[in-house]
Amino acid sequence: MLWLATKTLVTYDVPASYDRWLRAVGITPQFVGPGEGLPDDLDAFAALLLTGGGDVDPALYGAPPHPRTGDISAPRDALEQQLITRFLEMGRPVFGICRGIQILSVACGGHLVQHVPDWMATEGRGADEGHSPASGDAVHAIRFAPGSLLDDALRGTTAVNSHHHQAVDPLHLGRGLRITAWSGAGVVEAVEGVDLPAPVLAVQWHPERMADGQAPAAQSLLRLLLSLAQASV
16 A cells, blocks of 8 residues: 555555545545556655555565464565565655554564464463454553654553554564554554664554544554655655
């Protein structure tokens, strides 16, 4: 998915929910998926937004697949890695949501936790927060790194929604990224870029699915993304 400020390129999972969320602040999204031709002029887009979806292929970070890893799309993995590289080269912001934070870290050389419940048990991190419930989203606590963009923009936010069973591996984070939010049990909930050629910000939660877009973790995050995109044009 791509976008600019106001036009953004967006790699998609469920376009309608993202479309409503982005247009609420005047962003015009253009959605692109595997097998579809890329726009002729990527420079016309102010930012790239990587959305939710299936699992990233663990072969990309040299790991065997977990029994619960599935719904892999090699064409989508390749497309999104290509777009991440292009947008960073152009100095245009790259944003991620759910799967988006995962493919971003992998594209930067990071690894993933392939099944959060198993990882939490192995790491002794306590009870599973239910990040991937049978239906709907889980709601769980969140804490932000002091001084981060998200800590400033989402001050007062104490909980977010999630639906995922994979996550960024905090011990094998992508180059040029730093962790700026965690769930109550220590699952990575956000990363921001450090000394990269363009702004980078990605979250594990689903702001586009929050009720009426009223929660600060949806509205304030969107305004932050818009301001970063506008500043880069």
